[in-house]
Amino acid sequence: MQLEVDLAGQRIVVVGAEQASRRVLARYRAAGADVERVSGAAALHPGALAGARLVVLVESAHGGGFAPPAADVPAVAAGSGPAATDRTVVAGDLRERCRDAGVLVVREEAAAVGPGHVTLIGGGPGALGLLTLDAAAALREADVVLYDRLAPTEDLAVLAPAAELIDVGKLPGHHRVPQSGINDLLVRYAREGRHVVRLKGGDPFVFGRGSEELAACLEARVPCRVVPGVSSAISVPAAAGIPVTHRGVSHLFTVVSGHAPLSEEEHLHLAGLGGTIVVLMGVSTLPQLVAGLGRAGMRPGMPVAVVERGYSASQRTTAGTLATIVTAAGAARCQSPAVLVIGEVVRVGLELQGGATHLARLTESLAS
Structure with missing residues (x-):
C-alpha cells in the first residue's frame, strides 16, 4: 500500500x-515540511512531540533500536520517562506515546556513516532520459x-x-565558483563523511574539467x-538528425573546443583531416573558425549546421555553408549552448529530413 500525504508546512520530528x-532530514525538508531532529530519549521530553504530524525513527540496518550508538542517546530527566536509555526501550515507549497522541510513526533506515567519497557524473545534454542508470543511482x-x-x-x-x-x-x-573552489568543495564535503556527486x-x-577534479580528489586521498x-558532441547532432x-x-x-580561436596550424590540420568537425562552445568564435578553415583550403560550399539547445523544447537548427553560415547564424541570432557540425554529413542529415532543398536555396541566395 502506498500513501501520498502533503507534508508542506507540517511539523515532522526525526529521532x-x-x-x-x-538523508531523512533532507528528504522531508525537500517536501516542504517543518523538520526537527532530536536524539533518542530526548523525544520523550514533555512537549517534544507537540504539534507533530509525523515521527520518524531512524534505526540501524539490523533493526532493534536507533542507528547511533547508545552514547548518542541522552539520559532522560527524572519524572519525564523511563530511566533506562536502552534504544529499544526508548523506541517502544516513544511509539506508545505517539499512539496515545494520535501521531503517525514510521521507521527509516539510517544513512551509512563512514568515509566520504566523490562521484563525477556526466549528465548528458540535459534531457532526463539520457541520464545513465548508474548516474541516477x-x-x-x-x-x-x-x-x-x-x-x-x-x-x-x-x-x-x-x-x-x-x-x-x-x-x-x-564563473560563479572558480574551478579551484569546486575542487575544494568536493574534498571538504567528502572529508565530512558525505557522498558528494559532481553533476x-x-x-x-x-x-568538462573532470580530470582536474579527479586529480584533486586523488591528491587529497578521497x-x-x-x-x-x-x-553533446554526438547526441546533439543526432537530435537534429545529423549523423x-x-x-x-x-x-x-x-x-x-570553440571556447577560444584556433591557431592557423590547427585550422590547417582540421581542414586536411576530412570527415566531420564537431565544435562545442563555438558560437562566439564561429567567424574566426570558418575564416581560418577557408584560408586552410576548405571549400566554401562545405555544409555547416548550428544546433542550439539540443533535446530541449526550443531546439533549433540553422544550416548553411562555410561561406554563408556566419550570416545565417547572425540572422537567426544563434546563441549558446550550441553545437556546430561541419561536413557533408550535414547534407545527409538534411536530406533525410527533406531539408536539402532549403540548404540549396540558402546557399544560392547568400552567394548571389
Whole structure:
C-alpha cells in the first residue's frame, strides 16, 4: 500500500543522530515540511512531540533500536520517562506515546556513516532520459550535489531527494565558483563523511574539467568514481538528425573546443583531416573558425549546421555553408549552448529530413 500525504508546512520530528539522519532530514525538508531532529530519549521530553504530524525513527540496518550508538542517546530527566536509555526501550515507549497522541510513526533506515567519497557524473545534454542508470543511482544516494547549468537540473530535487544542492555552474564570461573552489568543495564535503556527486552536462572528461577534479580528489586521498555521460558532441547532432559518420561520406569525426580561436596550424590540420568537425562552445568564435578553415583550403560550399539547445523544447537548427553560415547564424541570432557540425554529413542529415532543398536555396541566395 502506498500513501501520498502533503507534508508542506507540517511539523515532522526525526529521532536519530545527525549524521545517520541526514538523508531523512533532507528528504522531508525537500517536501516542504517543518523538520526537527532530536536524539533518542530526548523525544520523550514533555512537549517534544507537540504539534507533530509525523515521527520518524531512524534505526540501524539490523533493526532493534536507533542507528547511533547508545552514547548518542541522552539520559532522560527524572519524572519525564523511563530511566533506562536502552534504544529499544526508548523506541517502544516513544511509539506508545505517539499512539496515545494520535501521531503517525514510521521507521527509516539510517544513512551509512563512514568515509566520504566523490562521484563525477556526466549528465548528458540535459534531457532526463539520457541520464545513465548508474548516474541516477548515484544521485539517489548523494548527500551533496554540485551541479552545472547544462546538467539535467529540472528534476534534480527528485533525482537526489536527500541531497544538499549547490549550483556551481559557469556562465559565458562568469564563473560563479572558480574551478579551484569546486575542487575544494568536493574534498571538504567528502572529508565530512558525505557522498558528494559532481553533476556535469555531457561527459565529465569531454571539455568538462573532470580530470582536474579527479586529480584533486586523488591528491587529497578521497575515493572518487567516474560515471561517463552522453556527450553533446554526438547526441546533439543526432537530435537534429545529423549523423557524425555516414558510410561513403565520412568515416571519422573530430571534436574541437570553440571556447577560444584556433591557431592557423590547427585550422590547417582540421581542414586536411576530412570527415566531420564537431565544435562545442563555438558560437562566439564561429567567424574566426570558418575564416581560418577557408584560408586552410576548405571549400566554401562545405555544409555547416548550428544546433542550439539540443533535446530541449526550443531546439533549433540553422544550416548553411562555410561561406554563408556566419550570416545565417547572425540572422537567426544563434546563441549558446550550441553545437556546430561541419561536413557533408550535414547534407545527409538534411536530406533525410527533406531539408536539402532549403540548404540549396540558402546557399544560392547568400552567394548571389
